[in-house]
Amino acid sequence: MTKKSLIDQLKTEGKHFVPDIKDTILSNIPRQEKVHKHILIWQPKLAMALMLLIMITFGISLLPKSESYPTVVTLNINPSVEFSLDQNNQVTSYRALNLDGAVLIESYDLVGSDINQALDTLINKAYELGYATDTSTIEVAAYNQRTSTEEKVNQALKAYFTNRITISEVDQDTLDEAKSLNISPRKLLLIQQILATHDDYTFDQLVKLDVIALNEIKMAYIANEIDLLKDKVTAYRAGLENKKALLEVEVNTYIQTLTADINNLKSLYETDMIAFSLAYQTFSTTYFPDATIPILPAVQYQRVLNLESRLSDYQAYLQAQVSSMYQLWLTKFNAHLVDTHADLDILATLELPNVGIQGLAKLASFVDANIKEQVFLEIADRLNTLLNDMPNDAGHAYKRIVDTLYVEFMLYYESDDVSQTLKDSTYIQTIITNYQNTKEN
Amino acid sequence: MFDNTKLKYAMRDLKKGNNNAMDYIYDVTNRMVYYQIYQIIKRRDISEDIMQDVYMKVLKNILKYQEQDQPKSWILSIARNEALNQYKRMKRETVVDIDTLNQKSYDQTASPIIDLASHILDEDEFIIVMSCVVDQKTRKEVGKILNLSTSGVTFKLNVALDKLKNQLEGGTKHD
Numbered sequence: 001m002t003k004k005s006l007i008d009q010l011k012t013e014g015k016h017f018v019p020d021i022k023d024t025i026l027s028n029i030p031r032q033e034k035v036h037k038h039i040l041i042w043q044p045k046l047a048m049a050l051m052l053l054i055m056i057t058f059g060i061s062l063l064p065k066s067e068s069y070p071t072v073v074t075l076n077i078n079p080s081v082e083f084s085l086d087q088n089n090q091v092t093s094y095r096a097l098n099l100d101g102a103v104l105i106e107s108y109d110l111v112g113s114d115i116n117q118a119l120d121t122l123i124n125k126a127y128e129l130g131y132a133t134d135t136s137t138i139e140v141a142a143y144n145q146r147t148s149t150e151e152k153v154n155q156a157l158k159a160y161f162t163n164r165i166t167i168s169e170v171d172q173d174t175l176d177e178a179k180s181l182n183i184s185p186r187k188l189l190l191i192q193q194i195l196a197t198h199d200d201y202t203f204d205q206l207v208k209l210d211v212i213a214l215n216e217i218k219m220a221y222i223a224n225e226i227d228l229l230k231d232k233v234t235a236y237r238a239g240l241e242n243k244k245a246l247l248e249v250e251v252n253t254y255i256q257t258l259t260a261d262i263n264n265l266k267s268l269y270e271t272d273m274i275a276f277s278l279a280y281q282t283f284s285t286t287y288f289p290d291a292t293i294p295i296l297p298a299v300q301y302q303r304v305l306n307l308e309s310r311l312s313d314y315q316a317y318l319q320a321q322v323s324s325m326y327q328l329w330l331t332k333f334n335a336h337l338v339d340t341h342a343d344l345d346i347l348a349t350l351e352l353p354n355v356g357i358q359g360l361a362k363l364a365s366f367v368d369a370n371i372k373e374q375v376f377l378e379i380a381d382r383l384n385t386l387l388n389d390m391p392n393d394a395g396h397a398y399k400r401i402v403d404t405l406y407v408e409f410m411l412y413y414e415s416d417d418v419s420q421t422l423k424d425s426t427y428i429q430t431i432i433t434n435y436q437n438t439k440e441n
Numbered sequence: 442m443f444d445n446t447k448l449k450y451a452m453r454d455l456k457k458g459n460n461n462a463m464d465y466i467y468d469v470t471n472r473m474v475y476y477q478i479y480q481i482i483k484r485r486d487i488s489e490d491i492m493q494d495v496y497m498k499v500l501k502n503i504l505k506y507q508e509q510d511q512p513k514s515w516i517l518s519i520a521r522n523e524a525l526n527q528y529k530r531m532k533r534e535t536v537v538d539i540d541t542l543n544q545k546s547y548d549q550t551a552s553p554i555i556d557l558a559s560h561i562l563d564e565d566e567f568i569i570v571m572s573c574v575v576d577q578k579t580r581k582e583v584g585k586i587l588n589l590s591t592s593g594v595t596f597k598l599n600v601a602l603d604k605l606k607n608q609l610e611g612g613t614k615h616d
Contacts, residue, residue: 001609003602006554007574013552014575018475019489022467025496029460177446195453202457203450 069145071153072211073115076139077126078341079104080219082212089115089153097219099342100131102226103334106233115153116160123164130338130397140165143186143211147175150184183207190214225344232347236333239352244326250357251318258287258363259311265304273297280304288364307367314366317374321360321381328382329353331401332389339395353389365427373422376412380431383409387434406435445512445585452512456503467496470513472576473568473586474520480559480567481524482531491527495520513586521564554605561608565589566601573598 070092071085079100084093091113096102104125110118119140126132140161142153151170158167170178170185178185191206194217206214215221261283268276280300284293294300333350340346365377383405390398412418413428422428448469454462474495478488498519506515555575558567565587572578572586573594580594587594 001606003606006602006606006609009554010558010570010574013555014571017552017555017571017575018472019485019492021489021492022471025467025493026463028493028497029463029500180446199457202454202459202462204454204459204462207450 069149071149072143072215073119073153073157074139074141074143074215075119075122076141077104077123077132077136079122079126079131080215081105081122082215083110083115083118084212085115085153089156091115091118094118096226097215097221099225099229099344100338102229103233103337103342104129104131106230116157119157119161119165129334130400133396138165140167141186141190143184143190145184147178147184150186154186181207187211187214190218194218228344229342229347232344233337236347236350236352237330240326240329240333243329243352243355244322247322247325247355247357247360248319251315251322251360254357255311255315255318261286262304262308262311265301266308269297269301269304276301288367291364310367314363317366317378318357318360321378324378324382325355325360325385328385332386332398335395335397335401338397355385359385365422369422370417370419372412372415372417373419376409376418376422379405379409379412380428383435384427384431387431387438390438402435402438448512449508452503452506452515453508455500456506460500463496463500466499466512466516470516473513473572474516476568476571477517477520477564478524480562480564481521481528483556483559487527487531488524491520491523495523498523511586511588514588517586554609557608558601558605561604562601566597566604569594569598570601570605574602 071089073083073085074097075081075083077100078098080097081101081104082095082097083091086092091110094105094110096105104122108121108125110121113121123132123138126136126138132138140157142150142157144150144153154167157165168186168189170189174185174188178188181188183191190211191203191214194201194206194214195203198217201217206217209217265276265279265283268279277297277300280297281293283304284291284300294303332353336350337347360381362377362381366374369377383402386398386402386405390402394402409431413423413432447465451462451465455466471492475488475492478491478495479485482488482491495516499516502519506512555571558570562570568587569583572583573580580598581591583589584591584594589597
C-alpha cells in the first residue's frame with residue numbers, strides 16, 4: 001500500500017465518520033430567538049449571495065460607489081471629538097463625544113475645514129485650556145469601510161502631525177482578523193476596546209454597528225447631557241455679561257458722583273472757604289481714607305484740581321478694569337469646566353462672581369501711580385481676585401492661569417517702573433504672600 | 442476555512458449569555474471534538490453521547506473560559522476529560538476488558554483504517570491524521586490547536602502515516 005492510497009482511503013472513510021448530531025445537541029441548549037441578521041455575520045457566503053441577488057434585482061447603480069464611503073476621524077485627548085469627512089478629507093460635520101469635547105469645540109465652526117487644520121485647531125485649544133499638557137497622549141484614528149482608504153488617511157495624519165499625535169498601529173494579525181471578518185482593522189480595534197470595558201455588549205451586536213454608533217458606546221455618549229451643558233454654559237456666560245454691564249453702569253455712576261463732588265468742592269472754594277474745608281474732609285475720608293488731610297485750603301484745592309485733571313483717565317482705567325475682570329471671569333469659568341470635566345452637578349452650584357465698584361475703585365492708588373504702575377495694579381487686582389476665589393480643590397487649569405498671571409505680575413514687580421513704595425505696600429505684599437502660601441499648600 | 446477570530450468572538454458571545462453562538466462553535470469544533478473522544482473511547486455510540494455532554498459542559502463552564510485561551514484547545518481539553526472519565530467508568534462497570542470489547546476485525550466496520558488508527562496512534566497523531574488528511578486543515582492551523590509547531594505536526598503526521606502503513610502491511614517499523 002502506498003501512502004497516497006492510504007490517504008485516499010482515509011479521506012473516503014472520513015467523509016461520514018463524524019455523526020451529525022448538531023440538532024440534538026443544540027436542542028438541549030436554551031436559545032435566544034435567532035436574529036436573521038446573524039446569518040450575515042456567520043455566513044459571509046450567504047451574505048454575498050443575498051447581496052448579489054439585491055444587485056440583480058435593484059440594479060448595481062443603486063449601490064454606493066466604493067469611493068463614497070465617508071471617513072470618520074476621532075480625536076481623543078480626554079476631550080473626545082468625532083469628525084465626518086468627505087472624499088477630500090474636509091470636515092462635513094463634527095460633534096463632541098463627551099462633555100469635555102463639548103467645551104473644546106464650543107467656539108468653533110470647523111465645517112469645511114481640512115481635517116488637518118481642524119485637528120490642529122482643537123489640539124492647540126486643548127493645550128490652551130489645560131486639557132492637554134506636555135505629557136498628554138493625543139490619540140487620533142481614522143475609520144473607513146475600505147481598509148486601503150482608512151490606512152491612507154491614517155498615514156496622511158501621521159505624516160502631518162508626526163509625533164504630536166498617536167495613531168494606533170495595526171499589526172498583521174489585526175489586519176488578518178479584520179479581513180476575515182470583513183471589517184476595517186480600526187473598526188475591529190474599536191470593537192475590541194468596547195468589549196474590553198463593556199460587558200453588556202457582544203461582538204455579534206457590535207460588528208453590525210457603524211463607527212459612529214460604536215464611538216457613542218465607547219464614550220458613553222449622552223446627547224442630552226451635552227445639550228444641557230450647552231444651555232448651562234450659555235446661561236452662565238449670559239450671567240457674566242449681565243454682571244459686566246451692571247459693573248459698567250456702576251463705574252459710570254461712580255464717576256458721575258465723583259465729578260459732582262469735585263464740582264461742588266470747586267464751587268464751595270470760590271464761595272465759602274469754611275464750607276469747602278469741611279466738605280473736603282468728608283471728600284478725602286470717602287475717596288482717600290488713608291490719606292493725610294492737608295491743613296491749607298489752597299493745598300486741598302490743588303489736590304481737587306489734580307484729581308479733576310485725571311478723572312477721564314481714571315474712568316478709562318475703571319472701564320478697562322471691568323473688561324479685564326470680565327475676561328478673567330471667562331478664563332476662570334473655562335478653567336472650572338476643564339477642572340471639573342464639565343460636571344453638570346457642580347456647574348449647577350456655580351455662582352456668578354460677586355464684584356462691585358468698591359472692588360475696582362482704588363482711587364488713591366491710581367492717583368499716586370504712573371501709567372506702568374497702573375498696569376501693574378490692574379494685574380495685581382486680577383491676581384488678587386484669582387487667589388481669593390481659588391477653590392480648595394482647584395484643578396490644573398485654574399492653577400495654570402494663576403501661575404501665568406503671577407509671572408506677568410512679577411515682571412512688573414521686579415522692574416524699576418514700579419516704585420519701591422508701591423512694591424512694599426500692604427496690598428502688593430499680601431498678594432505675594434497669598435500666592436506663596438498657595439504654592440506651599 | 443477555520444477562523445480562530447470568529448471562534449474567539451463566538452466564545453465571548455456565549456460567555457455573555459448569547460447561546461446562539463453555540464451554532465458556530467459547534468460547526469467549527471465538532472469534528473475535532475469527535476476525533477478526540479473517539480480516540481479514547483473507540484465506540485461510536487458512546488462517543489456521540491459524550492459529544493453531547495461535552496457541549497453541555499462547554500455551556501456550563503463558559504464563565505471559566507479566559508480570553509487568552511485558545512478556544513479549540515479549551516474545548517478539546519473538556520472533550521478529553523469527559524472521554525477519559527467515561528472510559529474509567531466503562532472499565533469499572535464491566536468485567537470485560539474494554540479493549541477486548543472493541544476488538545473486532547477492522548475490515549468489518551465502515552471505517553476500518555480510521556478505527557485501526559484510533560488504536561495504534563496516540564492522541565496527537567490520531568487528531569493530526571484526521572485533521573490534516575480527512576479534514577484537510579493546514580498543519581499550521583492544527584499546530585496552533587494542539588500547541589505544536591508546524592514542523593512538529595509534519596513530523597507526527599509522517600510518523601502516524603508510516604505506522605498505519607506498516608500496520609496495514611503487517612510491519613512493525615514504528616511500534
